[in-house]
Amino acid sequence: xxxxxxVKGLNMGLRKALENDxxxxxxxxxxxxxxxxxxxxxGLQKDFGEDRVIDTPLAESGIVGTAIGLALRGYRPVCExxxxxxxxxxxxxxxxxxxxxxxxxxxxxxxxxxxxxxFGGHIGAVEHHSESPEAYFxxxxxxxxxxxxxxxxxxxxxxxxxxxxxxxxxxxxxxRYWEKAELDESxxxxxxxxxxxxxxxxxxxxxxxxxxxRVCLDAAVAxxxxxxxxxxxxxxxxxxxxIEAVCASVRRTGRLIVAHEAPVFGGSGAEIAxxxxxxxxxxxxxxxxxxxxxFTPYPPSRIEDEYLPDLDRVLDAVDRAxxx
Amino acid sequence: MxxxxxxxxxxxxxxxxxxxxxxxxxxxxxLAPTPEPDLxxxxxxxxxxxxxxxxxxxxxxxxxxxxxxxxxLVRRIDAEAIALQRQGELGIWASLLGQEAAQIGSGRAxxxxxxxxxxxxxxxxxxxxxxxxxxxxxxxxxxxxxGWDPNEKNFHLYTIVIGAQTLHATGxxxxxxxxxxxxxxxxxxxxxxxxxxxxxxxxxxxSVYNAPVVFLCQNNQWAISEPVERxxxxxxxxxxxxxxFPGVRVDGNDVxxxxxxxxxxxxxxxxxxxxxxxxxxxxxxxxxxTTDDPTRYRIADEVEAWKLKDPIARYxxxxxxxxxxxxxxxxxxxxxxxxxxxxxxxxxxELPDPAPLSLFDNAYAEPHxxxxxxxxxxxxxxxxxxxxxxxxGGHASTEG
Numbered sequence: 001x002x003x004x005x006x007v008k009g010l011n012m013g014l015r016k017a018l019e020n021d022x023x024x025x026x027x028x029x030x031x032x033x034x035x036x037x038x039x040x041x042x043g044l045q046k047d048f049g050e051d052r053v054i055d056t057p058l059a060e061s062g063i064v065g066t067a068i069g070l071a072l073r074g075y076r077p078v079c080e081x082x083x084x085x086x087x088x089x090x091x092x093x094x095x096x097x098x099x100x101x102x103x104x105x106x107x108x109x110x111x112x113x114x115x116x117x118x119f120g121g122h123i124g125a126v127e128h129h130s131e132s133p134e135a136y137f138x139x140x141x142x143x144x145x146x147x148x149x150x151x152x153x154x155x156x157x158x159x160x161x162x163x164x165x166x167x168x169x170x171x172x173x174x175x176r177y178w179e180k181a182e183l184d185e186s187x188x189x190x191x192x193x194x195x196x197x198x199x200x201x202x203x204x205x206x207x208x209x210x211x212x213x214r215v216c217l218d219a220a221v222a223x224x225x226x227x228x229x230x231x232x233x234x235x236x237x238x239x240x241x242x243i244e245a246v247c248a249s250v251r252r253t254g255r256l257i258v259a260h261e262a263p264v265f266g267g268s269g270a271e272i273a274x275x276x277x278x279x280x281x282x283x284x285x286x287x288x289x290x291x292x293x294x295f296t297p298y299p300p301s302r303i304e305d306e307y308l309p310d311l312d313r314v315l316d317a318v319d320r321a322x323x324x
Numbered sequence: 325m326x327x328x329x330x331x332x333x334x335x336x337x338x339x340x341x342x343x344x345x346x347x348x349x350x351x352x353x354x355l356a357p358t359p360e361p362d363l364x365x366x367x368x369x370x371x372x373x374x375x376x377x378x379x380x381x382x383x384x385x386x387x388x389x390x391x392x393x394x395x396x397l398v399r400r401i402d403a404e405a406i407a408l409q410r411q412g413e414l415g416i417w418a419s420l421l422g423q424e425a426a427q428i429g430s431g432r433a434x435x436x437x438x439x440x441x442x443x444x445x446x447x448x449x450x451x452x453x454x455x456x457x458x459x460x461x462x463x464x465x466x467x468x469x470x471g472w473d474p475n476e477k478n479f480h481l482y483t484i485v486i487g488a489q490t491l492h493a494t495g496x497x498x499x500x501x502x503x504x505x506x507x508x509x510x511x512x513x514x515x516x517x518x519x520x521x522x523x524x525x526x527x528x529x530x531s532v533y534n535a536p537v538v539f540l541c542q543n544n545q546w547a548i549s550e551p552v553e554r555x556x557x558x559x560x561x562x563x564x565x566x567x568x569f570p571g572v573r574v575d576g577n578d579v580x581x582x583x584x585x586x587x588x589x590x591x592x593x594x595x596x597x598x599x600x601x602x603x604x605x606x607x608x609x610x611x612x613x614t615t616d617d618p619t620r621y622r623i624a625d626e627v628e629a630w631k632l633k634d635p636i637a638r639y640x641x642x643x644x645x646x647x648x649x650x651x652x653x654x655x656x657x658x659x660x661x662x663x664x665x666x667x668x669x670x671x672x673x674e675l676p677d678p679a680p681l682s683l684f685d686n687a688y689a690e691p692h693x694x695x696x697x698x699x700x701x702x703x704x705x706x707x708x709x710x711x712x713x714x715x716x717g718g719h720a721s722t723e724g
Contacts (some may be wrong), residue, residue, distance in 0.1 A: 061525055069499065073481070100469075103686050104481050106469075107686035107689075
């Protein structure tokens with residue numbers, strides 16, 4: 001067992017991926033000598049060379065577009081988008097080109113691309129550095145969308161994403177990059193697209209992912225002191241959604257709260273609420289409630305704590321759900 | 325040199341052109357006439373073979389004839405596709421009329437291992453890569469989204485979002501480079517695409533990584549209704565200089581010149597000398613697509629002037645004057661083109677509509693539970709009509 005940060009877990013996972021498959025290449029801005037602005041690729045160029053850990057020109061569409069070309073040639077690129085808010089210049093390449101390519105080619109080609117995106121707030125950053133754009137990609141057929149929440153998942157999930165023959169949008173909670181956990185490299189990881197019950201409970205289910213998992217776990221501890229038993233599920237995957245894991249929990253608890261940093265309107269929580277309502281309508285004691293960002297652009301960082309769901313807002317939603 | 329007295333819109337290529345303003349004082353009144361840039365030409369519009377200091381071709385009679393056959397057949401296929409669209413068999417068609425030499429010249433310059441990234445108008449290049457024209461029709465008829473195996477033909481799918489494929493080509497070329505392979509990649513695009521960020525980014529990537537990719541821009545003068553002056557103040561081939569690699573303008577209606585220039589650029593790329601930009605100076609004789617009416621934005625005189633530079637008529641005169649082919653050969657090619665067109669027409673009409681459940685196929689390489697659930701639900705829904713004789717039921721997926 002080794003104690004590692006999320007940054008280290010991702011770094012170790014990428015190293016494994018580079019070792020296991022000579023076709024894996026890493027590309028992005030500052031990923032080489034610099035090791036990435038969050039140091040996720042630290043030391044990789046030194047060990048694997050400039051042909052495999054590629055410092056690119058500063059243009060996101062170019063990063064993803066050329067990665068698609070490399071994938072068509074048989075490579076397995078891992079692109080780093082430096083911050084969530086910088087992915088949009090690459091949006092056409094991801095949504096119109098990457099996601100559709102296999103479908104358009106009647107399955108004759110695969111484009112195994114992983115696009116890593118540090119996402120979410122809580123780092124006191126200037127604008128465009130704290131966003132949660134996952135719903136845009138969830139909405140796009142052809143992509144897989146996952147979000148890790150802790151160092152151990154970071155280590156395993158990045159390797160699984162790179163090994164996937166489909167394009168994977170890989171969200172990393174940058175506010176949790178420096179949190180630590182114990183890694184057992186000999187363990188067998190869960191499948192990439194499976195949700196995980198991270199705390200068992202009976203009174204209500206809280207579904208979340210990425211940076212908000214820790215918030216919800218803290219909320220569950222606080223709720224327990226008040227005599228309430230909350231189940232917390234780390235979704236881990238947004239496309240596909242492990243909706244059966246959520247439903248299994250809701251059938252026991254009868255109540256569901258979905259929490260994420262992204263704006264509630266049109267967010268992943270809306271999809272989860274609709275599916276749970278359809279699949280376990282008669283188990284629900286209350287409507288599915290959502291906690292998340294507001295329908296505003298991401299606010300100035302001095303008030304981001306008001307915008308982001310915290311322990312109290314999660315528990316407020318639990319109170320409202322229990323009141324039905 | 326070419327008689328260019330009929331030109332309506334001479335290209336601006338001076339580094340500091342005078343910019344005119346219109347009555348409202350806004351930019352866009354057109355650029356002042358400027359000198360002709362160097363245009364690589366091996367055949368005049370009259371079919372006279374001329375020499376060039378840098379580029380040359382010396383083909384056998386059979387090879388010269390092959391190029392003629394290609395030119396005539398792709399024009400015939402194109403005409404047939406337009407007719408099929410008019411008859412409701414195709415949803416839309418993007419005609420290559422006028423650009424046959426630019427496409428056949430460059431397409432025949434490719435080696436087997438080279439890889440092509442086309443736009444949606446490269447029917448002539450597709451022909452050179454042995455892509456069945458029926459596959460092209462399938463796309464425009466709506467029975468598939470391409471359908472051919474890109475890796476079998478080394479010819480990628482048509483790309484419709486303008487310029488996006490230039491980045492794919494460049495990335496592919498970076499892969500070729502990493503493999504140590506001796507092949508090149510060619511990216512096709514048009515004059516409108518020169519304004520796209522992706523095209524400019526691909527120039528940067530190709531340049532800084534010295535990728536073995538040739539950018540072939542068919543400047544057909546029009547991006548739907550917008551003349552090339554709306555895209556650039558300088559000739560397009562001169563853009564290359566700013567990115568740090570060579571650019572050349574070739575007479576896009578001269579199949580021999582396009583062949584020679586492309587062959588040289590591809591060889592340079594294969595030998596590790598990096599990218600090049602070829603501007604094939606040509607003209608879109610037809611509409612942008614079958615939905616377009618070019619009389620709304622361009623004058624007939626311009627089209628008439630370009631008819632005098634027709635790529636096939638000029639090449640036929642060259643073959644005649646040099647004894648490479650006679651009337652009986654031309655007649656035989658015309659007959660063959662009619663046969664190809666007839667087969668295409670028949671094949672197009674017989675293209676089956678895809679089975680309803682096939683719409684779920686190949687969205688993912690690996691199982692996706694949501695999609696699998698939707699497929700199962702839709703199959704059950706379709707089956708609920710079984711026996712109702714409404715044509716909905718009983719279709720099987722093409723995939724398990």
